[in-house]
Amino acid sequence: MPIIKSKIFTKSKKTSSFFITILFILSFLLVFINKADLYIGSKIKTVSADIASPIIYFLTFPFDKSISAIQNLNSLKNISIENNKLKEEIKILKQWQSLSLKLINENKAYKELLNVNDDTFETLETARVINKAPNIFANIIQLNIGLNKNIEINSGVLNERGLIGRIINIGNVTSRVLLITDINSSIPVKTLNQDINAIISGQSDSILLKLKFIKENKMPKIGEIIVTSGNADIFPPNIAVGKIYKIEDNIYYVKPFVNFKELEFVNVITKKL
Template sequence: MKPIFARGISNQFRLTLAIILSVILIVANGRLDPVRKSISSVLSPLQYVANIPGALLDWSAESLATRNMLAKQNKELLRQQLLMSERLQRFEQLRQENDRLRGLLGSPVHMDAKKVVAEVMEVASDPYHQYVVLNQGERTGVFVGQPVVDAQGVVGQVVQVSELTSRVLLISDVTHGIPVRVTRNDVRLVVYGTGVLDELELKFVSKSTDIRVGDLLVSSGLGNRFPEGYPVARVMSVIKDDGQSYATVTAQPLAALDRIRYLLLIWPDELEHSQDHNNTPVPKPSDVMPEAKQEVSE
């Protein structure tokens, strides 16, 4: 009687076949490398395509995190740069006083003034007035007449304040004047705006006044508007015409008025702030002109 199921390949045959195939693969392993490389080359594009979604997600997450981190670091570094630049401007003033053997005890420069960084929101479109609008207002404590500087020097002063914004009149405006002194010899003068961003003028300068091209002009502190020692401008030309009563002196502001973005609002000492800022009008050229004439005559 025949069995219902036919008998298959014996286990001994299967073992022998497996051993023979293993020996063949071991011997041929070295010769299969070119074939392996060819197959890998063919499949490589497919692997890259399969990895694209994961790589895009990783790149997007990393780029977003890096961008946010860089933006925060850049903003913080810019804030620190403005603060340090303001301190360096004060230190330059102290160095000049030390060079003249003046003691720091009686120096009018104060190192503990309050400062706040503000961002420019708007630039004046009126060709007859030069001002910018900042994103700091009464809520921050900004007041009319408050001095404003950047990393290089004096920019202007606040002339209008709202709850959240403030308007700053630039030193280049024709209605703006600021008392200054020459760091080389302490000659006191007044710098006026000309309506041109990169040009200022010094009016009523006597021909005998010791002023030269390249002289650095810093705020003198007269009028209790701008603290003493902040760089304002550098003298660019001095013309002494025999047909004129006064010398024609032009200067270039140190602050980059045509590309300002972040500015520094300066608070005076609490005593000065409480006494002066509430009822002090914004100085105009007409206000400081008699003082300039008196200094020149001296």
């Protein structure tokens, strides 16, 4: 009986050793396989990344470009908005500049008018032009002074450039001026250098004036200056009228010194007694 138990114990011990060995081998194999799986998995990931990278780039390239294009469009839109703002600011600045220049020119013209001085006439009043016809051939203008300033019929009207016309109608606070460009305007004049007497008249449909000489023994040349002669007791002598501009078919045409499109301030004058 003891002998039998001893054999059984010995056999059991051998069996246990065998299983332990098997378990050890299996554990070793599991560790090895796990490490191998990690290596293989890493390799697979690397290879997959290498393969997938150009594919992903190819697939995402249009999307990236679209995003970039949208960003560029937004940037261009912002630039356009800023550009419009700058244009508006420049427009406002130009308006202020134009207004400033206009005020400066008005002030300069006003000062020049106040400084007009000649021994042959005296200034009755300085006036502002308040009404002009809408084209350059307008032959009548309206002033902001009348009987309230003792203005008289046929008083001469001029500015810093020269003769403009004469008063033909007077109201209480306004007066009307017939311009020298009107066909009904006839003014005794002379050449400044040679004292050749003539009559100058308007044409109504042209800014140029026509000269008709009283004596034709001496004739002026292009470029000679025409001034009032003082005859007929309408205008004082030596007021600048214009310059001989051209000669066609023995007709002399004079270009006035006054720019009738830019009339602002004028002087109403009378001959000194």
